[in-house]
Amino acid sequence: MTAYRLRLATAPDAEAICRIYNQGIEDRVATLETELRTPDERRQWLASRGPRHPVIVAEVLDPNATGEIGRIGATSTSLRPPSVQGGLTAPATTVQGGLTAPATTIKGDLEAPATKSPVTTIAWASLNVFNARESYRFVADISVYVERGWRGKGVGRALLEKLIELGRQHGYHKLVLSAFPANAGGMALYARSGFRTVGIYREQGQLDGEWVDTIVMEKLLSA
Numbered sequence: 001m002t003a004y005r006l007r008l009a010t011a012p013d014a015e016a017i018c019r020i021y022n023q024g025i026e027d028r029v030a031t032l033e034t035e036l037r038t039p040d041e042r043r044q045w046l047a048s049r050g051p052r053h054p055v056i057v058a059e060v061l062d063p064n065a066t067g068e069i070g071r072i073g074a075t076s077t078s079l080r081p082p083s084v085q086g087g088l089t090a091p092a093t094t095v096q097g098g099l100t101a102p103a104t105t106i107k108g109d110l111e112a113p114a115t116k117s118p119v120t121t122i123a124w125a126s127l128n129v130f131n132a133r134e135s136y137r138f139v140a141d142i143s144v145y146v147e148r149g150w151r152g153k154g155v156g157r158a159l160l161e162k163l164i165e166l167g168r169q170h171g172y173h174k175l176v177l178s179a180f181p182a183n184a185g186g187m188a189l190y191a192r193s194g195f196r197t198v199g200i201y202r203e204q205g206q207l208d209g210e211w212v213d214t215i216v217m218e219k220l221l222s223a
Contacts, residue, residue, distance in 0.1 A: 004155065006162055009055035009124060014043040016057070016121035024145045029183050032205040032212065049126075052170045053140070056162055058123040058155050122150045125159035127166060130176060138173035144186075152185055160193050168221050181215045195219045 009017065018039045024030040025037075046055060123146040130139040142163050146156045167175050179186050181200060195217040203211035 004058055004060040004122065004158075006056055006058050006158060009046060009057045011043055011046060013055075013057050013121060013124070014046055015039040017046075017055070017124045018042040020121070020124060020145050020147050023148050027148070028207050029180060030145065030186070032207065032214070034207065053127050053129060054166060054170075055124060055126040056159060056166075057121050058146075058159055059119040060122050060150075061119055122147045123155045123159055125163050127163060127170070127172070127175075138171065140167055140170075140172045140175055142167075142175050142177050156186075156189055157193070160189060164193065164219070164221065172221055174218055174220050176216065176218045178214045178216055181213055187215070190217050193219070 018037050018041070021042070022036045025033050025035075049055065123144070125142065125144040128141040128143060130136050130141045142160075144156050144159050144163070146159075164175065175195075176198075177190065177195065179190065181187065196219070198216040198218055201214045201216065204214040205212050
């Protein structure tokens, strides 16, 4: 089984997030965006986000690396900051005396390297502002992007399940998304995770001179 883990994104993840997002833009399967991003733009994007709109990444043990692969255990450090939510790996924490505690290891059913080995970011996901008006503060839009070679292998599902968990922890009542009806893999993933179709916007945008429909889906977290 491939070893991978989920954690909160930090500024150094901007390059990998940019690479994976640009693949989604180029492949015309996930977004009406057409302008490729840069790592600097993604760093600014990460820095501008509030605590209720986290970004998470999925990492996999570098296939060229050697070392034993272990399962995440039940133990964790006692220095986990309160801002870290949903069983994600937290960044290293500075403690009394100028020492730095190791990154928190969280209990879960994902695999992670048992030894320090190179890792590669293969996917990311986020909870986004749906609408800036105060009345919509309990609704979040979601994004899930997986690197080309890892699509259809369960990473997207793990990220989506974590987003649902985070949505509840951050007090959201509903998650929403917009997708392409022709993206069969994505549509099946959302349906399995309890999202229902609200409706379809016909010819919502143009990609390469062709009109594209978008489908709107939602999931009530209190249901």
